[in-house]
Amino acid sequence: MKTETSLVIDCGGYTVKTGISRLDEPKVYLNAITKAKSEKRRLFVSNQLDECRDASGLFYMIPFQKGYLVNWDIQKTIWDYIYGKEELNFDFANQKVVLTEPYFNFQPIQEGLAEVFFEDLECEALYKTNPGTLSCHKYMKEHPGEACCLVVDSGYSFTHIIPHVHGKPVKSKTIRVDVGxxxxxxxxxxxxxxxxxxxxxxxxxxxxxxxxxxxxxxxxxxxxxxxxxxxxxxxxxxxxxxxxxxxxxxxxxxxxxxxxxxxxxxxxxxxxxxxxxxVLFHPSDLGIPQMGISEAIVHTIESCPPELHSHLFKNIVLTGGNCVIPGFRDRVETDVRFMAPSIMEVGVVVPSNPITYAWHGGAAFSKEPGSSKFFVTRKEYDEHGYNIFEDKYSK
CATH class of the missing domain: 3.90.640.10 (ATPase, substrate binding domain, subdomain 4)
Structure with missing residues (x-):
């Protein structure tokens, strides 16, 4: 590794949160290309929308559909704008990159991401993970005495409830609510x-x-x-x-x-x-036959081994844009307290900025001495192909 800092990219369905890990705060970019009725000849890439004189009747072209990256051309155009000369003017060569991807991401999309960052952008090393894992890492650093936490990631497309034990997500117990x-x-x-x-x-x-x-x-x-x-x-x-x-x-x-x-x-x-x-708490109001967020939290915890229940109930972390809505945290706490066993301590935490919390977790992770073993280098990728990610992450 030639650099001690990393570029952290939390690429979501609505915004891209990005910046060098040594920064105090990331920059936030709209993850879309927009077209306005008033300026038909021009496309506004990401935050160029701020230059639009009349934002009525905007047409959105977004790279994500239903939570997954499906339009590579749009996404590459947005990345080119963010990291090109217009904005960050960032050179990926010889750089480490921490990149978030959707939960339960499809294999072809995972392979496509690795190909873009190693072959097109020529980064030195890549660590792919999901926002919940980075949020968990940040929370555990802030609460070193805790062994578990439950991350609720309520974003643009979906809401995911992910239990973490000793920093690792329990994928088999993760629940997705189709409301964002x-x-x-x-x-x-x-x-x-x-x-x-x-x-x-x-x-x-x-x-x-x-x-x-x-x-x-x-x-x-x-x-x-x-x-x-x-x-x-x-x-x-x-x-x-x-x-x-x-x-x-x-x-x-x-x-x-x-x-x-x-x-x-x-x-x-x-x-x-x-x-x-x-609708976040009662998706059935719109005909979505699923549990609401509070009910899904309790169901997820109760599906885990009993010895974990007390740890998870008192370490519920709310992240994502929907957590900014006034009253969100109080409602979750009230609902979970009502449904949880009376002997359980319930603790619900909302970070000061739940939108950028995962990015801060990625920045903190990349600075740790032992983090290098989780990165796949370009040399390893060239020798073994995409399988090196599965080999390294399965250990």
Whole structure:
């Protein structure tokens, strides 16, 4: 190995979190190419979208579908933008790379990733893993006395619940819930379009609305009652001013004392604020016959050996973009506490930034003296092909 630092790439379905391991924070890039109605001749690669003057009616071209990398051309274009002269200006030659891949990734995609990084980018060494393993590594460094943790990774496409014992994932006990941030945004689009205004082509704007106004209910019946009330008694209803991309680039919540401006377009949002994220806890609301996140957490723990239960219940780590939604952690803790045996201590932790937590875990892992044995070098790959990954990781 010629370098002591590594490039850490947490490549998700919605964003790419990346940076050299010695940095305090990674840079976050949109993992998509977008096309705008207002500028038909130009494609916006990743964060070039910030240069778009009118982001209404954006068309997204994304490399991931249903959580897996399927469009290599789009992904390579995005990587070229991020690591080319326009952004990081990074040379992969003689560098170590820590790369995340989806859980239960398909073999052809795994082989394709290795081929790109060794043959096209010519990196010196590669360590492939999933975000949950890196999050576990970070958590274990922060809590050295613990032997186990349960990582809940709720991202763009799916939510995965992964028990870890002594830093290793128990794959046979891992559960996937087919609900993620993309589904929540689409559900909010459907709801607003049915009730008020057709926003089916406004994924970008509606995603911002979701980020600005949604919260996880701690008491559904109570919140529904409040949402039915009129006037000031309804503390849930709010007006949201839509962007016009001239004077207002991003929508905003309208204060009650704020006067209306001629020509501004507003939405009145009430129970959508909490019914949309409720799908995370009750997927059956949208006809998805699966357990919600809280129920899946308890089911996963109880499917593990009994001697692990107490360790897993008190070390539940929430990561991924959906964990940023206000009230998410409190709801998980309340639900799990209700379903868990009364003698069990329940501990639910949300990192200060659950979106970049896995990247920080990768950065910490790459700096450790013993981490080199997990990397596959380009020389090993040239001699043995992709099988060297399976041989090394099975030890």
């Amino acid at each position: 941030g993309k589904l929540l945004t689409n559900h909010l689009k459907d709801t607003i379009s049915y009730r008020q205004l057709n926003v089916m082509d406004e994924t970008y704007v509606v995603n911002q609305i979701k980020e600005d106004i949604c919260f996880v209910s701690q008491n559904l019946a109570k919140d529904f009652e409040i949402a039915k009330k009129r006037g000031d008694e309804n503390t849930i209803a709010l007006d949201y001013v839509l962007p016009d991309f001239t004077t207002l680039k991003r929508g905003k919540i309208k204060e009650k004392t704020e006067e209306s401006i001629e020509g501004e377009q507003t939405l009145r949002l009430t129970n959508e604020r909490f019914t949309v994220p409720e």
